[in-house]
Amino acid sequence: MFKASLRDPKLLKHSIDAISNMVDEVGINVTAEGMTMRAMDPAHVALVDFELKRSAFDEYEVGEAIVLGIDLDRLNTILKRAGKEDKINLEVDPEKNTLKIRLENASTRTFNLPLIEVSEEELKVPDLDFPSTVEIKSDIISEGIKDAEIVSDHVILEVDKENFYIKAKGDLGNVEVKASKEGAISFDVTQDTRSMYSLEYLKDMIKASDIADTVKISLGDNIPVKMEFLSSDVKLSFLLAPRIESE
Structure with missing residues (x-):
């Protein structure tokens, strides 16, 4: 019941x-x-x-x-x-x-x-050690991903000691979105990190910005990115594997 x-x-x-x-x-x-x-x-x-x-x-x-x-x-x-x-x-x-x-x-x-028959196999969330975690307004990542889509089908998420970046480059030009440490809700960065991810997946993930005002983003070099959209009543998190950057 x-x-x-x-x-x-x-x-x-x-x-x-x-x-x-x-x-x-x-x-x-x-x-x-x-x-x-x-x-x-x-x-x-x-x-x-x-x-x-x-x-x-x-x-x-x-x-x-x-x-x-x-x-x-x-x-x-x-x-x-x-x-x-x-x-x-x-x-x-x-x-x-x-x-x-x-x-x-x-x-x-x-x-x-x-209702349909589905596998009840329990998936485990990988235990990853993220050197950098930032929490920003969810509309920053949402609008940044939409901006990146104008020029490319992939995006680079990058962080240093002062800023979080969304970068994209393609035949139509390049885009850079920068969110400063001062404007972040939290900013815990132990090292500079950079990884590339598919926009196809990120475009779906950012739809969750409608359920939470902020998003927590955990990053490392060439490891999955974790995005957590949290409110008092709902939790929606994603792990997205990186794409390999060509030289």
């Missing part, structure tokens, strides 16, 4: 939008503490870790812990229909093996999403 009512639709809507292009099918764990998901994209380039806490819900009822097999693309299509003022109600129908999604406002719209 699972029944829940989410008061702020953007927490689920924008989180699933950020994840769904990377991962097709997932198992969403539903426990007394909330909803969690950990998955890796088919190319093994990106790993996503998601938690929507019980505190995010006005109503939350669950019996034994369950795993919901979800086609994320279909779920994303439904959630995109939710307006800013809509309340999202979720309920499992065990007889029909569906997740009922009800969007309530001036009208009530009901969608029934078939």
